[in-house]
Amino acid sequence: MSSEYYKNLPKKRMGVGALILNENDEILIVKPSYKNHWSIVGGVVDKNESPGGACIREVKEEIGINLEEVRFLCVGYTSNIDEKGESLQFIFFGGRLNEGEVKKIRLDGKEIIEYRFMKISEALPLLSEKLSIRLQKCLDALKRDTAIYFEEGK
Numbered sequence: 001m002s003s004e005y006y007k008n009l010p011k012k013r014m015g016v017g018a019l020i021l022n023e024n025d026e027i028l029i030v031k032p033s034y035k036n037h038w039s040i041v042g043g044v045v046d047k048n049e050s051p052g053g054a055c056i057r058e059v060k061e062e063i064g065i066n067l068e069e070v071r072f073l074c075v076g077y078t079s080n081i082d083e084k085g086e087s088l089q090f091i092f093f094g095g096r097l098n099e100g101e102v103k104k105i106r107l108d109g110k111e112i113i114e115y116r117f118m119k120i121s122e123a124l125p126l127l128s129e130k131l132s133i134r135l136q137k138c139l140d141a142l143k144r145d146t147a148i149y150f151e152e153g154k
Contacts, residue, residue, distance in 0.1 A: 013087040016055040017042035018094040022117045029123050031114040038126040051090040064106035073138045076150045
């Protein structure tokens with residue numbers, strides 16, 4: 001196939017998120033400066049970057065923690081329903097941080113202005129509805145040692 005063929009293929013945005021717990025099985029949520037709700041650590045996958053690599057990079061940039069690896073939990077597809085266009089959203093398990101690792105969290109102060117570890121039942125209402133649904137499914141997948149796929153946040 002010609003290079004022209006590949007240039008004309010559709011391109012999709014990709015985003016990543018990190019599901020991180022502490023030793024008490026509380027979930028790490030962060031308050032982005034640019035959103036009205038809480039979220040998990042994550043962001044956009046850069047050009048020529050793998051989703052797993054992007055997740056590791058975003059964790060380092062946003063909270064100053066070096067993850068050696070992440071475990072794939074889910075991928076979701078969102079169609080072209082608004083100006084953002086269609087996308088793939090990956091969520092990875094970033095592991096359980098011990099007390100010493102939690103103390104090393106350093107916020108970037110630009111994108112992320114606050115963080116909390118909370119009981120999952122208390123954290124979910126602070127997140128967007130779509131993310132809350134996705135995380136519940138991801139937590140179930142984590143318990144069952146599996147991965148999941150969803151569309152349109154369901």
